Amino acid sequence: AQSVAQPEDQVNVAEGNPLTVKCTYSVSGNPYLFWYVQYPNRGLQFLLKYITGDNLVKGSYGFEAEFNKSQTSFHLKKPSALVSDSALYFCAVRDRDAGGTSYGKLTFGQGTILTVHP
């Protein structure tokens, strides 16, 4: 069974400082990895994804994430946080090697609340 862990329920950073939101995953095959953001009273919005190739992935709003296969991690990063980055962040994984229709299964982490203080 595939799984995602976001070990921190909350992350607090000061505006202008770098931020990291952690994600580790488990799949039988090779992963497709995604980060989504949810602002209050809104649906989820896509930030970035890892498919294959370069381990450093760049996405929307200045966010990036690094895929580390040996540590089975996909941490979200931003060099300089903004107050407007405050939101709920979700990591998700899909097993691209799953057979049949099983690759349709997408597993999310429990989410990390990011708060950026002025």
Next chain:
Amino acid sequence: EAQVTQNPRYLITVTGKKLTVTCSQNMNHEYMSWYRQDPGLGLRQIYYSMNVEVTDKGDVPEGYKVSRKEKRNFPLILESPSPNQTSLYFCASSLLAGGGRYEQYFGPGTRLTVT
């Protein structure tokens, strides 16, 4: 505008009264999925559909039904709702080519309360 719509946005109902939450997308996506969001548990997949008439269970399918008769619509049916189905529900869709590499587009959510 490309979007996923859900209706209703808010629903309060009583135990046992059948309900349907509709989901529609205008992007001609093959893949559609339902999730529920609960505090501390993140998003959990209920059901997904790879195309018309092709549906499969996610992680928490008990108590739910779905159907995919048309490509654009993917309704979620609760035949006999119970209080433990009180939650925030999201519908999502995406392209399916390439083994699931595409990101999903999410609807605005439906907040369901079962008393």
